[in-house]
Amino acid sequence: MKTPVSSMVLVLVASIFGSFGAVFLKMGAEKLKTGLLNIISWQAGLGVGLFLLSSVFFVMGIKNGELSVLYPMVSLGYVWTLLWSRLFFKEPVTKEKFIALGMILTGIVFIAALG
Amino acid sequence: MNATTTVSEHKPFTKKQSFALVFVCTLLGAAAQILMKMGSAKMEHFDVMQVLTNLPLFVGYALYGINTVLLMFALRDGELSKLYPIIALTYVWVTVLSMYFFDEKLTFWKGAGIAIIVAGVSVLGKATNPPSPTAGILE
Numbered sequence: 001m002k003t004p005v006s007s008m009v010l011v012l013v014a015s016i017f018g019s020f021g022a023v024f025l026k027m028g029a030e031k032l033k034t035g036l037l038n039i040i041s042w043q044a045g046l047g048v049g050l051f052l053l054s055s056v057f058f059v060m061g062i063k064n065g066e067l068s069v070l071y072p073m074v075s076l077g078y079v080w081t082l083l084w085s086r087l088f089f090k091e092p093v094t095k096e097k098f099i100a101l102g103m104i105l106t107g108i109v110f111i112a113a114l115g
Numbered sequence: 116m117n118a119t120t121t122v123s124e125h126k127p128f129t130k131k132q133s134f135a136l137v138f139v140c141t142l143l144g145a146a147a148q149i150l151m152k153m154g155s156a157k158m159e160h161f162d163v164m165q166v167l168t169n170l171p172l173f174v175g176y177a178l179y180g181i182n183t184v185l186l187m188f189a190l191r192d193g194e195l196s197k198l199y200p201i202i203a204l205t206y207v208w209v210t211v212l213s214m215y216f217f218d219e220k221l222t223f224w225k226g227a228g229i230a231i232i233v234a235g236v237s238v239l240g241k242a243t244n245p246p247s248p249t250a251g252i253l254e
Contacts, residue, residue, distance in 0.1 A: 055179070056161050059172070062148075063155040068213040071148055072206055075232050078239060096242035103235030110228030114196055 003065030008112060010061030013072045014054045019080035021050030023088055072111050075104050128192040136189040137201045143182040145208035149216055150175030199240020203233040 006095050028044030079101055085091040116135055129137065155173025158165050190198060208227050212218040 017239070051183075055176070059151055059155045060161050062152050065151045065215065066219045067217060068150065068210045068219045069222070071209045071213075072229060072232055075206070075236065078236065082239075094242055096238060097220060098237035100235045100242060103231050103238060107228040107230075107232035110224045110231065114224035115222050115228055 003069045003071055003112075006069060007061050007063070007065040008073060010057050011070050012076060014057035015074055015076040016080055016111055017050050017057060018054035018074075019077050020083060021047045021054055022077075023047075023084045024050060024091070069111055069115055073108055076108060078104055117209070122230035128189065130194075130197075132202055133189050133198060134183060134201065137198050138204075140189065141205040141208060143178050143185070144205045145212055147178035147182060147213050148205075148209050150178065152213075155229060163202045166179040180209050190206075194210045195243055197242045199243070200233065202240075206232055 023109050024043045026045030027039050031041050031043065058074075069113055082093065082097060082101060154165075154169045156170055156173070156176055166176055186202075194252040210219075210221065210225065210229055214221055
């Protein structure tokens, strides 16, 4: 295998941090509704910080191995985001979303394990 | 003038403009990935000075930032279900560019995997309603 498992793990960790970044940015964006100055909130700040942290893991992750294997793993972010949306914003997981998750995971397994 | 009207005061993009903007974003996003990979190959470890002194890494980061902001604007007005499949094109561009710049090979499973992910993201776009301001950021 040309792409080390350690690189895959780093990208996986990056996708988890990134998805939490999205959760806090979403919380920050909700505050925007009550005034534009609210763009400066601890939620938005934490969201941006988590995105930056995510990018550090991502850059370390793609240093070794194939980008055409590692980059598609970023789509794991969709899976986490759906999970957090359910947990934190009580958004329903519909059948369609469930199928979409299955497809994304199947694609990642094809690329990471067989690609 | 209250803040609520200020937020919604902007002139919305037309459908065509949203499509074009998201398409440009996929190209910018893919270019950012290639530059970050080039930059990361040149570094021993990660630190802030690396980002500032390593040109491909710096430009990659800048493009990534610009891309994220543009995408938020495009997704704010556009219909998410129609824009998600375009966003997923980034996976195709990155794969093609990796073949060109890094001599990576396109295998059957890579091709099949990318196709299923793009289809999956498209299904997710259809299922996601209403659009949230941060949707799509993680592409």
